[in-house]
Amino acid sequence: MLLDEIFKVALQAIRANKLRSLLTALGIIIGVGAVITMLALGSGAQKAVQDRIAAMGPDLLSIYPGQNFRGGIAIMGNINLTIDDDTALANSARYLKAVIPELTRNLQVKRLNQNINVNIVGTIPEYVPVKNYTITAGRMFTNGENESRQRYAVLGSSIPDMFAANPAGLVGTTIQIRGIEFQVIGVLSTKGSAGGFGNPDEQILIPLQTARYRVIGTDRLRTITAQIQNMPSMNLALIEIERVLRRQHHIRPGNDNDFQ
Structure with missing residues (x-):
């Protein structure tokens, strides 16, 4: 009731x-x-x-330049990852399968009467398999072409759309990066974007040594991507990376790392 x-x-x-x-x-x-x-x-x-x-791969570690602090303010100064650091990791790290340098700048790219601004990534041929890409048109540049500083470009999958062009039709054509002519030799598969990760499809790969000496003019890297041998060795790989880079950067015991 x-x-x-x-x-x-x-x-x-x-x-x-x-x-x-x-x-x-x-x-x-x-x-x-x-x-x-x-x-x-x-x-x-x-x-x-x-x-x-x-898509990036669960066995990949990204290493970035660290920050130093002075008066509570973060400063970069001369603390950076370099191509020598990448070489030291590749030669000394037993628990790493591959080490990929990325020398990156956002630059103007021109094709015919069109201009775009995208990330130019100077790297090595192993970038493609380590980052789980495939080549959908054309090919990737070789180690020999990297060492001889060839002006070759491999386009991210979104670049042809940005130029309103057919991906396969761009292979063999010429673009200008910072006013320097490059021949397009390949197009990457689609990777996709997720918020703060940026969009890896809106980038152009060029040989590392070409970027270093002809386009960007520095040996300082935005990122080093390390592929570990296997998941059980993850902690050992992290310890090894820290050991090698601290030795490279002459960091004394008790002082903080200048990389992350």
Whole structure:
């Protein structure tokens, strides 16, 4: 009986205040809908990040230049990763399968009467298999072409669209990077983007030594990507990377790393 009385009183209250009841119900509906939408977006974003990490490869470690602090302010100074650091890791690290240098700048690229600004990545041929790419048109440059500083370019999958061109049709054509002519020799497969990771499809690969001596003019790297031998050796690989780079940078015991 008590429940019946409560229900009747509630029903009378709703009838007496129809507008307020409608607004309350609407607020509840909107609130629940918003929560569901946020959860859905969160799941979608999480999946996108997971897909991006999977595409990068679970056995990859990214090493970046660190920061030094003076008066509470972060400064870069001369603390950077260099091509010598990459070479030392490749020669000394037993738990690494591959070490990939990335010498990167955002530069203007011109084709015919079109101009775009994208990341130019000076790297080595192993970049493609280590980063889980394939070549969808043309080919990747070789180690010999890297050492001889050839002016060859391999385009990220979004670059042809940015030039309103057919990917296969771009192979063999010429583009200008910072006013220097490069021959397009290949196009990469699509990798995809996930928020803060940036878009790796909007980049152009050129030989590392070409970037170092002809285009960018420095040996300082934005990133070194290290591929570990196997997942069980992850911790050993991390220890080894730290040991090699601390020795390279002459960091004394007790001092912080200048890389991360």
